[in-house]
Amino acid sequence: MIPQEFVLFFSLALFCIGVFGVLVRRNLLFILISIEIMLNAVAVLFVAASHYHNSGDGQIMYLLILTLAASEVAVGLGLLIQMYRRTHTLDVDRLSSMKG
Amino acid sequence: MDHQTLTKLLLAVPLLPLFSATLLILAPLFSIKLPKQLVALLAVGSMATAALCTAFLHQGLGDLTEPVIQHVYGTWMQVGSFSVAFGFHLDALSLVMISIITGVGTLIHLYSVGFMDQDKDFQRYFAYLNLFVAAMLILVLADNLLLLFLGWEGVGLCSYLLIGFWHSETNNNQAANKAFLMTRIGDTGMAIGMFLLVYQFGTLDIQQIQISAAELWPLSNSSAPYAFDMVTICCLLLLAGAVGKSGQLPLQSWLPDAMAGPTPVSALIHAATMVTAGVYLIARCHALFELSPLAMQCVAAIGAITLFIAASAALVQSDVKRILAYSTISQIGYMFLALGAGAYSAAVFHLMTHAFFKALLFLSAGALIYCMHHEHNIFRMGGLRKKLPLVWGCFLVGCAALASLPLMSGFFSKELILEKLLDNHMYGYWVVAIAGAFLTAFYSFRLLFVIFEGETKKEPDMQPTKTMIVPLSVLALLAIFGGIQPQGLVALFQPTAGQEHNIGIIAFTIAVPICAVLFSFIQFKRGVFGRELKSVTLMRVRDFLYSGWAFDWFYQKFFVKPFVTLAESNKNDIIDQASIALINFSRLLNKLFSRLQTGSLRWYSGSLVLFSVAALGFLIIT
Numbered sequence: 001m002i003p004q005e006f007v008l009f010f011s012l013a014l015f016c017i018g019v020f021g022v023l024v025r026r027n028l029l030f031i032l033i034s035i036e037i038m039l040n041a042v043a044v045l046f047v048a049a050s051h052y053h054n055s056g057d058g059q060i061m062y063l064l065i066l067t068l069a070a071s072e073v074a075v076g077l078g079l080l081i082q083m084y085r086r087t088h089t090l091d092v093d094r095l096s097s098m099k100g
Numbered sequence: 101m102d103h104q105t106l107t108k109l110l111l112a113v114p115l116l117p118l119f120s121a122t123l124l125i126l127a128p129l130f131s132i133k134l135p136k137q138l139v140a141l142l143a144v145g146s147m148a149t150a151a152l153c154t155a156f157l158h159q160g161l162g163d164l165t166e167p168v169i170q171h172v173y174g175t176w177m178q179v180g181s182f183s184v185a186f187g188f189h190l191d192a193l194s195l196v197m198i199s200i201i202t203g204v205g206t207l208i209h210l211y212s213v214g215f216m217d218q219d220k221d222f223q224r225y226f227a228y229l230n231l232f233v234a235a236m237l238i239l240v241l242a243d244n245l246l247l248l249f250l251g252w253e254g255v256g257l258c259s260y261l262l263i264g265f266w267h268s269e270t271n272n273n274q275a276a277n278k279a280f281l282m283t284r285i286g287d288t289g290m291a292i293g294m295f296l297l298v299y300q301f302g303t304l305d306i307q308q309i310q311i312s313a314a315e316l317w318p319l320s321n322s323s324a325p326y327a328f329d330m331v332t333i334c335c336l337l338l339l340a341g342a343v344g345k346s347g348q349l350p351l352q353s354w355l356p357d358a359m360a361g362p363t364p365v366s367a368l369i370h371a372a373t374m375v376t377a378g379v380y381l382i383a384r385c386h387a388l389f390e391l392s393p394l395a396m397q398c399v400a401a402i403g404a405i406t407l408f409i410a411a412s413a414a415l416v417q418s419d420v421k422r423i424l425a426y427s428t429i430s431q432i433g434y435m436f437l438a439l440g441a442g443a444y445s446a447a448v449f450h451l452m453t454h455a456f457f458k459a460l461l462f463l464s465a466g467a468l469i470y471c472m473h474h475e476h477n478i479f480r481m482g483g484l485r486k487k488l489p490l491v492w493g494c495f496l497v498g499c500a501a502l503a504s505l506p507l508m509s510g511f512f513s514k515e516l517i518l519e520k521l522l523d524n525h526m527y528g529y530w531v532v533a534i535a536g537a538f539l540t541a542f543y544s545f546r547l548l549f550v551i552f553e554g555e556t557k558k559e560p561d562m563q564p565t566k567t568m569i570v571p572l573s574v575l576a577l578l579a580i581f582g583g584i585q586p587q588g589l590v591a592l593f594q595p596t597a598g599q600e601h602n603i604g605i606i607a608f609t610i611a612v613p614i615c616a617v618l619f620s621f622i623q624f625k626r627g628v629f630g631r632e633l634k635s636v637t638l639m640r641v642r643d644f645l646y647s648g649w650a651f652d653w654f655y656q657k658f659f660v661k662p663f664v665t666l667a668e669s670n671k672n673d674i675i676d677q678a679s680i681a682l683i684n685f686s687r688l689l690n691k692l693f694s695r696l697q698t699g700s701l702r703w704y705s706g707s708l709v710l711f712s713v714a715a716l717g718f719l720i721i722t
Contacts, residue, residue: 022705031701092701099699 007048014041028083028090032076039069106160107171109153110188113198114237116153117205117230120146124227136222140213143226147209147233151202154195161195170243170307184304189243196448197240197380200455204372205233207571211463212364214567215470225265229368232258236373240380245294245304248381252290252345255374256283262369263361275360282354286344293337300330310387317391328394335388335395339402342378346432349406353651355429359421363466366421371428371462372455379435379451383444390442400440404532407433411539413648415546418630419476420465423547426648427502428458430536434517437529443520449583450513456582457501457510460575464494467568468551471560478547479630483556490564492552494572499548501579503541503613509583518609534612541616549624 014037021034043065050058084090120142127134134142161167172187190198209229216225235254242248264276298304301312317331342348347355358370369375382389382399389395407430414426431454438447468491472481485492501510514537521530564572623629633639644650698704 019709023702023709026702031705095701096699099697 004048004052007044011041011045011048014038014044026091026093028080028092028095031092032073032080036069036073039065039072103164103169106157106169107173107188109156109160110169110171110190110241111173113150113153113157113202114234114241116146116150117237118234121227121230121234124223124230128223134223139223139226143230144206144209144213146230147202147206150233150237151206154198154202157190158195158199161190167192172243176247182298182302184244184246186247187243188241189307190241193380193383193448194240196452198237200452201233201236201240201373204455204459204575205368207574208364208368208372208459208463211367211466211568211571212362214565215364215466216362217565221265225262225362228258228261228265229365232262232369232374236377239377243306245297245306245309248306248384249290249294252341252377253287255369255377256280256287256345259283259358259369259374262365263358265361265365269360272360275354275357279354279358282351283344286341286351288340289337289344290341293334293341296330296334296337300334306384310385313388313391329392331388332392332394335385335392336398338381338385338388339395339399342381343402344378345381346375346378346436347429348378348402348432348436349409350651352406352410352429353648353655356422356425356648359419359425363421363462363469366425367459367462367466370425371458375428375432376435376451376455379432379439379447382436382439383448386439386442386444389439396440396442398440400437400526400529403433403436403438403440404529405433406430407437407536408532408539409649411536411543413645414543415539416642416645418479420468420478420547420551421462421476423478423543424458424461424465427540427544428454430540431458431502434514434533434536437533438517438520441517441520441524441526441529443517443524446513446516446520450510450517453501453509453513453579453582456575457498457508457579460494460572460579461498461502463568463572463575464491464498467491467494467564467572470568471562471564472558473561475558478550480557481551482554482558483552484560485552487556487560488552488563490569490572494576495548495552497576497579499544502544503617504537505541505613505617506610507580509579509581512583515606515609522605534609537609538612538616541613542620545617545620546624546629549620550629553624 018034018036018038018041021037022031025031025034043062046058046061046065048058050056050061080090083095087095089095123142124134124139157169161169169190170187172185174186176184176186178184209226212225212229216222219225232255235251235258237251239248239251239255242251260276260280263279264273266272267276294304297309300316301309303309303312313331317329344351355370355375359366361370389399410426410429410433414423414430417423417426431450435447435450435454438444438450468481468484468488469476471488471491472484475481497508501508504510504514518530518533518537521527521533633642647653
């Protein structure tokens with residue numbers, strides 16, 4: 001039996017890695033992957049909480065998050081490909097034409 | 101003639117010129133080209149027929165036991181309990197007015213055929229002129245104030261159109277605008293007066309108002325005869341309209357400028373008919389005015405001041421038409437003075453004789469201008485007596501009547517006014533009127549001498565045409581003999597028993613104009629008129645009089661200038677400044693916040709994380 005704290009710290013670590021990835025990576029693809037990591041961190045937390053409370057709600061929530069992540073990636077990657085076709089770059093620092 | 105025929109004849113009088121005007125206006129719209137002779141025939145014919153109808157009405161009215169025709173032809177409008185009828189009221193007063201309008205009007209139309217022969221806008225001219233006559237007839241025949249106001253505004257419109265008839269010149273348009281706007285000031289007052297009367301009596305029927313007013317406001321409070329009560333306010337507001345229309349103080353300065361129009365127009369509108377509408381209005385509502393001694397005093401005072409100011413201004417003018425315009429203002433001042441003294445029949449009598457001799461003077465001035473190739477300045481004429489004997493004769497008759505030399509028409513009417521002033525013990529006004537009579541005789545003979553005596557400065561290049569000679573001769577006869585039968589007029593108003601006057605005073609009033617004429621002749625022989633002035637003070641006085649007592653300057657300085665300044669300062673809409681400030685503020689905010697939209701995705705996500713951490717940290721700490 002893994003202690004609760006371990007799972008919590010694991011989830012936190014994953015989330016921070018995700019945030020770090022979003023902040024430092026320039027490539028849009030890696031930013032998307034980092035967002036996936038953050039989602040998974042939350043999903044792990046849900047599963048752990050479900051185990052702790054002895055109820056199945058969290059696991060269902062995990063399934064929902066999984067679906068969400070899948071569709072998000074599908075849309076995100078589609079946009080990404082379009083973006084690349086138009087601009088031949090995925091560097092977010094150069095993709096800054098939408099400013100006020 | 102039975103009553104039914106008379107009412108039909110009465111309706112035909114204003115409808116005939118209106119019909120002709122409508123035809124003349126509509127024909128060009130359907131691109132129908134009317135030949136010149138047909139236009140002239142239509143315009144003059146309709147007027148002559150209307151004059152004929154008036155003559156029949158004269159006959160018919162005399163046969164009636166009570167010489168009044170009152171007939172309602174229909175309802176004009178009906179709003180709740182308030183209704184306005186389309187009805188005419190013919191009594192001795194309106195009969196005199198329609199006789200002047202159709203009679204003098206026909207002559208002036210006939211004259212215009214000759215005068216405007218070369219003008220390319222022949223048809224437009226007669227359309228306006230006929231429309232004017234129709235509106236003027238409605239004005240004097242109306243049995244209620246609203247119908248009167250319709251005619252009142254109609255003549256104002258036609259006056260505007262005809263002053264600016266030669267509209268390619270800016271000056272003429274400005275004169276037209278000035279006339280329109282200044283009369284509009286008075287008309288606004290008159291409209292408010294009508295609102296008050298409706299509020300008080302619920303009707304605009306003139307006879308009804310006068311009967312109700314006498315019951316509502318009996319003249320019993322003799323303790324305060326000059327109280328500023330409701331009837332005084334109503335009368336003063338009506339007086340404002342009359343003052344504006346008749347060119348009296350303080351709204352007189354449009355009339356000299358109105359001479360920009362064709363000369364027959366000046367004769368018809370700005371001498372014989374329209375400008376006397378104010379006199380007619382007060383005479384028509386005299387029962388109302390009699391209820392307010394204060395309003396009567398105002399009428400008399402306005403008349404007295406105006407007659408003197410205008411007569412003195414006429415002394416120094418050099419434009420023949422401006423001299424006549426100032427003399428018109430001055431003569432209407434006499435009528436107002438008579439009205440203020442309660443001598444309505446004298447006022448209307450003077451109105452009638454004035455219509456004759458002033459129309460004659462204007463038409464002969466028109467003939468003079470026509471023959472002298474559009475020369476207006478009297479000092480560039482001279483010695484024309486032999487060259488234009490007919491014009492000279494007409495001028496002589498007109499000036500003599502204007503100066504009220506004995507046995508001319510103007511003599512009888514002016515003497516009557518002076519007599520009534522003495523009857524009512526208004527000695528101050530009498531002195532002003534006598535001084536005015538002296539000035540009148542002086543400037544009218546100055547005009548005559550300067551134009552027709554002395555040496556010839558310019559040769560006439562034309563002689564008046566036949567269509568001009570006929571009206572001139574008829575008017576000259578009227579100006580001489582028009583003062584003979586005022587019986588119908590006197591019968592109209594309750595005649596006050598005339599007192600016997602000292603023979604000396606009568607002799608004095610007769611002698612004053614004769615002395616003025618002699619004085620004028622002596623001054624002319626000495627070559628005073630038109631001479632360069634040496635003294636600066638005298639020149640100042642001359643310029644002051646020349647500008648008509650500087651009223652234009654005063655209005656320019658105290659009304660036009662402040663208004664223009666106000667309008668210019670408000671060019672950017674002061675009230676709009678609040679909403680414009682709001683726009684500017686939100687624009688500023690927009691600039692400020694759009695700085696945050698850098699377009700850099702990592703900057704956004706970084707600030708998102710930062711905010712989340714800060715918010716979370718804040719929640720954990722508290």
